[in-house]
Amino acid sequence: MDEDRVRERGGPARWRRHGPPWAGHPQDAEPGSRWPWRSTLLLTVLVLVGSDFAAHQQQGERAALDPFARVLLLVAAALLLWRRRHPVPVVFGTAAAAALYLGAGYPYGPVFLTVAVACFAAVVAGHRRAAWTALGMLWAVHLLVAHWLYRWLPPSGDRPASFGQEIVVATWAVVIVAVAELARTRREQWARERAERAQAARRRADEERLRIARELHDVLAHSLSVINVQAGVGLALLDSDPEQARTALTTIKSASKEALGEVRQVLNTLRTPGDAPRAPAPGLDRLPELVEQAARAGLTVEVTGEPPRLPPGTDLAAFRIVQEALTNVVRHSGSRRARVHLDRAGGTLRLRIDDDGPATHADAGGGGNGLAGMRERAAALGGTIEAGPRDDGGFRVLAVLPAGTGEEQP
Known part of the structure; x- marks a missing residue:
């Protein structure tokens, strides 16, 4: 198989340049997209402050926040800065940070918000499989920790989670995916509408160019034909019948003047849109x-x-x-x-x-x-x-x- 076919199928030739399709590339982001500094900073503050509040509320039930927990929270939030340029690595990175946070027994809190935002960005960018996989992995980790590994993981004396809590987690994941899919669908609809409007504008411009070309052709072909015939008559009779040659030259002058007027009228259609025609169409x-x-x-x-x-x-x-x-x-x-x-x-x-x-x-x-x-x-x-x-x-x-x-x- 030659390289062109490999490139068309998105195979190794493309991967060597841009990496595998599950890695995400800067090209996947919208052209001209900016770094989301403000929203990422706001989410980082929300995650850190909210986690402190959650630790206070769950004191004695979950492990206390230590430097490692705060590093995990900061990493999960900071990754969101790249969610538009590299949505796939970000969604898996936030899910991994949340899984480590959960496995260490730290308090339930807004760390899961980072996963939600990353999943939303991945789905909107068209990486639905990556978003669903990351959510599924996080949910699987939660099931293992909450119903089996809790015996060996902090905090000590922890008990298995209720299945009612699992229903809440599953509902939370479904809501995230549903909202992201809705946003992606709406975004694609806007893109289609923009493309259709651009195509309609190009079609109108093409039709206008054709109309002007037809007008110029009709005006010039008719007038120049008259001028050509009369010029031939004038040349033929210039010496033998000067009066008839004069008549031919008069006809040429009249035809050329009329042609100039009609060409000017056609070109006036290229003026600022909305101006009224200065002369009625013939x-x-x-x-x-x-x-x-x-x-x-x-x-x-x-x-x-x-x-x-x-x-x-x-x-x-x-x-x-x-x-x-x-x-x-x-x-x-x-x-x-x-x-x-x-x-x-x-x-x-x-x-x-x-x-x-x-x-x-x-x-x-x-x-x-x-x-x-x-x-x-x-x-x-x-x-x-x-x-x-x-x-x-x-x-x-x-x-x-x-x-x-x-x-x-x-």
Whole structure:
């Protein structure tokens, strides 16, 4: 088995670098987690003071606190300082200190609180098996000491513990595990919610980037196509027909000015969120402008049907689809005539753009992002796009878009 497989299975190759999985690593802690100084200091004081109080209450029944007992209490409490970075060694260390404390016959007291806190931290960090094992070992030690080894261990004259006390200890352990599991579940739920919110934010950002890319493509492709055609006309007629060349240059100036305005409008969407748009989005009410621009590029466009009232999103998509289809006719078709038909039936708008061809090269309908952008626009609204050559040699783009109730303003 090669090292990559061993690493994937968490085997020896990984253990050599980080130690076995039951040892716990600093990586298990949350990134940026801080040392819990304050809570550990507070627990240490509570354990030491509480143990003195418990020794006073159980005087004559349990062994008195001596320096060794205080060292055990201090070690058990101080280990909690590493409970976030090394939860597994800490839970076993506190359990061992508590077992020694219990076996030496010292008074019952808050030493078990250190085990509870360590178990809680281990379960929350995902080391449930280690926490349960440590609790089980401590309980087993308690059973041995309380019902068998008490004859040979201090304090002298001790008697076996009642089984009612064992039920209390078992209940205490179950409560610790239950609370820790609840905290772990809640923590995982918060982590999932944070991940889902981050994913949703990334998805919204991706959708916004795609929307802006489509807008820029549609604006620039149409305007630059007009500019390219008119530049060719101007160069061809510069010497033979200066007046016609002047007309072509005027068209280039107008098209470039309009393109700059639309690009500026698209880029304005990247301003501070919450700002209102400075200009309305284009819609089918600007269809005559498209016809005029196409005419400047030498394309005659015949429009049938009246532009209906549409929701803003549908109105913009319909305008961009017609714009892109006419741009493709100018760039990729040998025909100088195109037909745009608008038909609204109920809640559906049908847009049909035809040209008579023939195609000037293989990419008859546009081989770039134009058709893909049209399909994305239609799909985002729940509509469809069909585009392809006709049997008579022309090309057709058919868009079916939801048109709403007809009461929306464009």
